[in-house]
Amino acid sequence: MMKKMKLVILETSDIHGSIFPINYGTNGKADVGLGKIATLIKKERSHNENIILLDNGDLIQGTPLSYHYARIMKEQQDNPMIILANELKYDAAVFGNHEFNYGKELLKAAVSESQFPWLSANILDVKTGNPYYGNPYFIKEMEAGLKVGILGLTTPYIPNWEQPEHIEGMHFEDAVEAAQKWVRILKEKEKVDVVIVAYHGGFERDLDTGEPTETLTGENQGYQICQEVEGVDVLLTGHQHRQIFGKEINGVIVVQPGNNGRVLGKVTLDLNDQSGSWQVVSKQSELISVEGIKEDRSLLKKVERYEKNTQKWLDQPIGKIKGDMIVKDPLEIRLGDNPLIEFINRVQMEAAGVDISNTALFDNQSPGFPENVTMRDVVSNYIYPNTLKVIRITGHDMKAALERSAAYFMQYDGEKIKVNPAFTTPKPQHYNYDMWEGIDYLMNISRPEGERIVKLEYQSAKIDPDAEYNVVMNNYRAGGGGEYFMYKGKPVIKDIPIDVSELIANYFLEKKTVTATVNHNWKVIHD
Known part of the structure; x- marks a missing residue:
């Protein structure tokens, strides 16, 4: 049977x-x-x-x-x-x-x-x-x-x-x-x-x-x-x-x-x-x-x-913001230098003792920082347990990394700016678009992928492709995560084994009041 x-x-x-x-x-x-x-x-x-x-x-x-x-x-x-x-x-x-x-x-x-x-x-x-x-x-x-x-x-x-x-x-x-x-x-x-x-x-x-x-x-x-x-x-x-x-x-x-x-x-x-x-x-x-x-x-x-x-820990007040670090439109944050990203990059630069940094707006739900900041605000914006590494890269690597980020956008069609489906489907990967502090650059998204970085300078001089630069970034990116293969195997100059969210919280606790600043060192343009 x-x-x-x-x-x-x-x-x-x-x-x-x-x-x-x-x-x-x-x-x-x-x-x-x-x-x-x-x-x-x-x-x-x-x-x-x-x-x-x-x-x-x-x-x-x-x-x-x-x-x-x-x-x-x-x-x-x-x-x-x-x-x-x-x-x-x-x-x-x-x-x-x-x-x-x-x-x-x-x-x-x-x-x-x-x-x-x-x-x-x-x-x-x-x-x-x-x-x-x-x-x-x-x-x-x-x-x-x-x-x-x-x-x-x-x-x-x-x-x-x-x-x-x-x-x-x-x-x-x-x-x-x-x-x-x-x-x-x-x-x-x-x-x-x-x-x-x-x-x-x-x-x-x-x-x-x-x-x-x-x-x-x-x-x-x-x-x-x-x-x-x-x-x-x-x-x-x-x-x-x-x-x-x-x-x-x-x-x-x-x-x-x-x-x-x-x-x-x-x-x-x-x-x-x-x-x-x-x-x-x-x-x-x-x-x-x-x-x-x-x-x-x-x-x-x-x-x-x-x-x-x-919940008790999340509601601990840790500092104040003077100015505006609220995210109203995630796409707008990624189109030009802004106080939120500049702040996170500055925290990273201070922790690492270097003057070039990159980070991302990890998620479209990131709210930014309100006037009165709690731990809840920190972990809502910095959602991963990343730590920091300083790696030594060449000017050529830097340009390649910026071109990788520039691929986040579809080629501009004269109507509206669109995000490349490779960064949204099948899984949202907004965290793979980096924004930099300490260098000056322009991304022209009217141009084809791989040819979009039309200005790249450090301390008012063109980046030398063969010169070496120390850059602080999170450990995921420093290992080549997100198809940033140009970083793989690069010399690690400094390892900072403290979670970035903790570094941000400590920054607020130390400074008590943080002023929102923006130096407009980068921008996305289209012809």
């Missing part, structure tokens, strides 16, 4: 420390967070017997709550994200690139506090060549003898972004090569019936046509995994913050559940067992939105003390 069963795989990814359904910048309500996701998970469990719950990475970093825990409370308390993941009975988790942001010690503690395995088939120990965290995969045996193998993979591009000391002793293997090796082991040695690959990475190609949608750096190898790795039934993805469902690539069902707990990823497999062998007969993927869903208050109570301490 033929047996049948339904297997449901639930995926969260890129939760980024989001627990409570609020926007920390305004404290207004928002349809985000594990509190709402928990309600959906419990509902799914009430309807389905055979469920596997997985987190696909970037769990423990990303909100003021997770930042406050990591920087202020970690010695006294367990990680709030792990408390909730344990409570929700996750089966396994995968390392995302942001798991490493707070250093090895905090990550090691998070792993040890977890009542579930963390999977890392392609994060290898340099000395032994074995998986650094010990678990390449996890096997779950379901009812009626169904054996499910879950393989964990992480984008190998992490060394391009992360502080070297945070990943010391680790080698990040190509995700496709690792998948080929370990899927074979799952099928041949472990004899699993179903293979799920949970990959903290996304898709480098159009899912329908296979055409490249980004520079093929190896950061997002999802399409390649589907095409080149035999035996995969389900590919869970993340990292790009996209919402992808209802797609199959080469017979592999794929899903990607956005970010911040806005949706829950769900894959449903129908299986038949004929003569002792389970076969997948149909598969589908969907996303379940948290919009309008009530948060699970009993779950949130487990970490209420973290939230109260965070």
Whole structure:
């Protein structure tokens, strides 16, 4: 007699420390967070017997709550994200690139506090060549003898972004090569019936046509995994913050559940067992939105003390602004020198002791600074746990970096200024447009990409392509992140291992009142 069963795989990814359904910048309500996701998970469990719950990475970093825990409370308390993941009975988790942001010690503690395995088939120990965290995969045996193998993979591009000391002793293997090796082991040695690959990475190609949608750096190898790795039934993805469902690539069902707990990823497999062998007969993927869903208050109570301490910290007054640093129009901020960006660059320059700096307006939701500044305002504007590096670059490198930033704009068509879709789709990358202080430059966006920097001077003289300049920037950019390849391997003159948000807060605390200034050292023009 033929047996049948339904297997449901639930995926969260890129939760980024989001627990409570609020926007920390305004404290207004928002349809985000594990509190709402928990309600959906419990509902799914009430309807389905055979469920596997997985987190696909970037769990423990990303909100003021997770930042406050990591920087202020970690010695006294367990990680709030792990408390909730344990409570929700996750089966396994995968390392995302942001798991490493707070250093090895905090990550090691998070792993040890977890009542579930963390999977890392392609994060290898340099000395032994074995998986650094010990678990390449996890096997779950379901009812009626169904054996499910879950393989964990992480984008190998992490060394391009992360502080070297945070990943010391680790080698990040190509995700496709690792998948080929370990899927074979799952099928041949472990004899699993179903293979799920949970990959903290996304898709480098159009899912329908296979055409490249980004520079093929190896950061997002999802399409390649589907095409080149035999035996995969389900590919869970993340990292790009996209919402992808209802797609199959080469017979592999794929899903990607956005970010911040806005949706829950769900894959449903129908299986038949004929003569002792389970076969997948149909598969589908969907996303379940948290919009309008009530948060699970009993779950949130487990970490209420973290939230109260965070809110108290966020509302601490730290200084005043004399003048205007409010963001009214993000595009306008990126079209010419302005007090907000000039201020952040000046904080960086003072901290580093150099006179050239670059930074970005990371997000279109960045509010700028009001007259009375609190920690909430700082973390609303500087949303990443970046630190600073001073690197030595040539004038040629500087020009190349400015041309990379100038590609943020479409070529001007005489009507309106438009942002290049490469910086907005599939994932917003406004953080990859840099604005500089300490040099004078003009970007002419009527010209083709690569030919837009029409003026570039330092101390009233043209930049010499062969001369060397010390520039302060965040650690992500200094490592070449955002396709700023000209920075890779450049000499690091100074490393400032303090979060930029902390440097900004300290600047306010020291100066008490900051005057908004703008010297108009750069501008975007069009003929």
